[in-house]
Amino acid sequence: MADKLAQAIALSISAKIPLYTSLASLTWVLHDYLVTVRDEARYIWVSSAFQTGPWNTGKFLFFWIRYYTIMLAVFDVAQIHSFSRFRPSLTTCVVMDAMIRVVGAISLWAIEIIMQLRIYALFHCSKRVAMVNAVLFLASIGVFLWILIHNGLGRAAVIKDAKALPIPGCPVVHTGIEWAQWVPATAFEGVLFAFAIYTSVESMLERKRTGERKSGLFSVVLEDNIVYFFGITCILVFNNLMVVNVTHIPWFSYGPFHAATGIMTARMLIHLRKASTETPSPSMGFMPAGYSQSAAIQTMEWRSMGVTCIEEGF
Template sequence: MSVLSPTVIETFIHIRIANCTAVAAVTVLIWDYLITLPDEVALIWPSSWNISKSLFLLNRYLAFVDPIMLIQVLIFDDDAKLCIYHFRILAWFCIAGFVVGQFILILRAYAVWGAQYNRLFAVIMGLTLVIFAVSFWTSAKYINGVYSIGVLAQGVTGCAPIFRNRLAWIDFVLFLAVESTSTGLMVIKAIQHFRVSRHSLMTTIYNDGLLYFGLVLAMAIANVIVFVVAPRDMNGFLIIVQRVLHSLLCSRVLLHIRSAYEAQNRRLIGDSLPTMVIAQMAEPLNDSLWPSDHSGPQYDGSDYRTFDDGNRVH
């Protein structure tokens, strides 16, 4: 019986680590989906179709595509060419998921500040698109640089993607730049708001935003370190963790905003209406983020203290 070389054994260990990481990430994703599904059914499904609902559903369900495909590649694929073909497809699905999540956070900041800052956000959106263009270029270089030697030994399934470069760390730095900008805008507005009011909706946005940013920052730093120092056959194994974390946190941000807004409506109009009717009315924040055909109270980005007779926030 032939003895495997130390290099093959080391690569096999790296693949096992990547396999376990991917399975754990998908497990967390499914678990989070199941426990938040009742909120999605109550708060998202009855609402009218708009930008926020479309982004939520894209963010929510695209997250199942690339992690499951990655498990297919790492555990079941046994042909090198097929392995790389599947990996490149799932990589672009992963990038699409990150982009959707970024737009959710940018639109959250836009909704908090209000439509009177259209020029500011036009500049921010322009810079964001430039960042996305650079990120797409580095991502394409990174993805096109992947290759595989196929299965490591006879009787073993699963491919080992190996990367010719480490350019993906640039994507995570750019990713953090967009995250920092959207979170910074949210913090500035929250500070202005808390000087005059402790409105529960803004408190929810602020608390969720800071917690989200802290978790994503820690994960992005870990990814950059792994990209720089890890062996080539596992320098991207934490991407799947960041992908799942990013998706489920973005989903929770939107669900918490809608839940807080529904609670606010309950306090304003009483508990005389059925829950489903209130959920349909709860189209929170600025119309550009939550356009609605309903006439419930909406937030215009100026202040949070009370609703006047015209159902606008002053």
């Protein structure tokens, strides 16, 4: 009896933490939206850089990330707070656990598509690089789904005893190989980060060799890529460490992770759109060796994720 009481108290305390972090995450997302909506209106809604009509792939992906992040933050708050007021069934908890991961993964997958487009452009529209990234991307999705199904099939048995306790909501209990759930995405982000580092080093060596010191869209893309990939990789690694309890930090839901990735990506795209608007079109900034300025102007334009190849496409 004492053990069950202690378990009920521990689970009850663990369930209260996401109540606060989910609200903080939603507040963060809404605050960032209000802070940046003027730039969004100026550089995204009516940007003259869109030469293909009112809508294209880049604009669609931006709005998807921007507003899906807000909806995801609202979903987190609604789900966590509503479940804290009653005792959902065992089946409901199992289904909701999988759903939470899927809706979060959809956001991350969209972000990874954006980053693949940027890597593709930086590597001279290399179809080989695009194909490698696409195969690894699909593989990461496949492994993610396999782990999700594997954990889902065994979750009911794992949380059955905890569900029998007189506490509301779904118990915060990690299942099976749940620690590996985001490892595929983390590994793929590591690959993209390696591509970004390679391009950055190549550019740095070329500048050192030629003595040129140029700035422009290419430099902006490089800098944003390094900052973003480092940030998102740290977030995913921290997420994995929390699941296996290495950090000894109580689980505080996916809300902060959803907010951080969405905000980082939206700001990155607005920043690049702003740089494109303010940078004269003849000056694309420094390009790697063998990539002439005229070729850059012909093959790179502000369309999709800032510097997406026109003629080659993705």
